[in-house]
Amino acid sequence: MENRIECEVKTDSTHLPLPKSKMPECWNDDMRMDYLFSHFRPHSVNPIDWESKMKFWTALLEVWCVENNKPMFSLSGLRKAFQRKGRTPVCLPTVIETMHRNGLLVVKEEFFRIPPQQTWTAWTIDLLIKKPVSWTFNKVSNFVFNSMKMVSEDILYVHIGACKDLGNKLLASVNCNRLIELNELAVLCGQEDLEQLQAIVHGLCQQGKAAIKQGNAVLIKLGDPHISDLDVGVYTLQCNEQTLTRHIEQLEAEKQMAMQEARMYISKNMKQAARNCLRKKHVLDSCTDKRTSALDNIHLLLTRLQEAKSDVKVLEAYKLGVAALKSTLKGSGLTEDSAADIMVQVEEVSSFIHVYYVVTSESSGTDVNYAW
Numbered sequence: 334m335e336n337r338i339e340c341e342v343k344t345d346s347t348h349l350p351l352p353k354s355k356m357p358e359c360w361n362d363d364m365r366m367d368y369l370f371s372h373f374r375p376h377s378v379n380p381i382d383w384e385s386k387m388k389f390w391t392a393l394l395e396v397w398c399v400e401n402n403k404p405m406f407s408l409s410g411l412r413k414a415f416q417r418k419g420r421t422p423v424c425l426p427t428v429i430e431t432m433h434r435n436g437l438l439v440v441k442e443e444f445f446r447i448p449p450q451q452t453w454t455a456w457t458i459d460l461l462i463k464k465p466v467s468w469t470f471n472k473v474s475n476f477v478f479n480s481m482k483m484v485s486e487d488i489l490y491v492h493i494g495a496c497k498d499l500g501n502k503l504l505a506s507v508n509c510n511r512l513i514e515l516n517e518l519a520v521l522c523g524q525e526d527l528e529q530l531q532a533i534v535h536g537l538c539q540q541g542k543a544a545i546k547q548g549n550a551v552l553i554k555l556g557d558p559h560i561s562d563l564d565v566g567v568y569t570l571q572c573n574e575q576t577l578t579r580h581i582e583q584l585e586a587e588k589q590m591a592m593q594e595a596r597m598y599i600s601k602n603m604k605q606a607a608r609n610c611l612r613k614k615h616v617l618d619s620c621t622d623k624r625t626s627a628l629d630n631i632h633l634l635l636t637r638l639q640e641a642k643s644d645v646k647v648l649e650a651y652k653l654g655v656a657a658l659k660s661t662l663k664g665s666g667l668t669e670d671s672a673a674d675i676m677v678q679v680e681e682v683s684s685f686i687h688v689y690y691v692v693t694s695e696s697s698g699t700d701v702n703y704a705w
Contacts, residue, residue, distance in 0.1 A: 350414045351400055357393065360417070370422040390428040391437065398495030402524060404532050405441060409486040426484040433490065441489040445535060496536035503533055504542060504555055512560065512568040515551040567638055570631050577628045584621045588614055 349356055359365040369389060376383045397414065398404055406414075408429060412421040432438040439447075507521050515527055515534075524530040534553050537543035544560045546552040552568065554560050595610035 373427045395494050398492045399498050404496040405489050405491050429484050438490040444491040499533045500537040512552045512564050574631045581624050588617045
């Protein structure tokens with residue numbers, strides 16, 4: 334019996350909600366932790382202690398969310414995470430309700446109802462100021478007299494601060510300026526819980542740092558709040574490219590199998606069976622050629638789309654160059670005649686560059702079409 338108890342204590346002592354280096358120093362102080370785990374006494378009795386205790390849990394919860402890559406949590410999940418020597422913090426309902434009332438936490442359903450174009454500040458003002466007075470009075474009254482019953486064990490809350498921190502980490506770790514599926518993004522950032530990841534991305538949308546497109550698959554664009562038709566077109570082409578590549582690989586595998594079977598039948602002098610395998614191989618060759626041609630067309634379209642993006646950058650650089658030229662002319666006091674001579678020279682150089690590109694494209698056999 335004593336050995337069993339000793340084993341249980343040892344197992345519980347190794348359970349920490351955070352890495353040891355990030356745990357609060359008082360975690361090993363039994364007297365201090367007994368106080369921090371206990372119920373909140375009325376605020377009027379000792380306001381300073383009440384605020385200090387609330388500050389401890391508020392900071393600890395944010396660190397826990399960021400460290401565990403979980404902006405969402407429930408009361409039951411926190412009870413399990415912060416167990417200490419067989420005890421769970423009984424003050425957590427008050428902590429959650431206070432943070433929710435102050436706008437630090439949002440119920441999951443409320444969080445995902447916030448439109449992408451509304452910022453956190455606007456949402457907080459709407460929640461704390463624009464709500465009816467009766468609603469606010471009822472919330473405060475229920476919190477004061479019955480806060481323990483208000484927080485359900487399984488309601489999911491989103492930590493706003495942690496969601497922002499995790500969103501910035503996601504942008505820093507994943508360099509992706511294209512549409513990407515939620516599942517693929519989860520693999521890239523090492524997030525196993527898709528619901529948690531979707532909350533992080535939704536938070537980025539609220540900050541104007543990402544965009545989400547719902548459909549057969551959840552598509553995400555990081556770093557840009559807008560999804561253009563070009564983005565959708567490129568994504569569709571890339572999906573078709575991957576599908577065709579898989580089909581071609583399968584056809585190649587089937588061709589190899591058909592050739593092996595033909596050799597086997599020939600070795601057994603089964604000529605008709607060998608001919609059938611060769612016919613199958615020729616059919617597979619035809620299918621492979623068609624899919625390879627389609628794949629080449631997709632590659633060409635993707636290349637032209639990339640060239641179109643480059644042309645946009647060239648036009649932007651040209652605009653900046655024109656602005657700089659006007660500034661130089663104005664500052665140096667050049668006359669209109671001298672400016673006209675310069676522009677004629679620029680046109681001559683531009684014509685030379687155009688001829689150079691045409692000659693280069695003809696010699697290389699490529700079709701350079703910048704107006705496409």
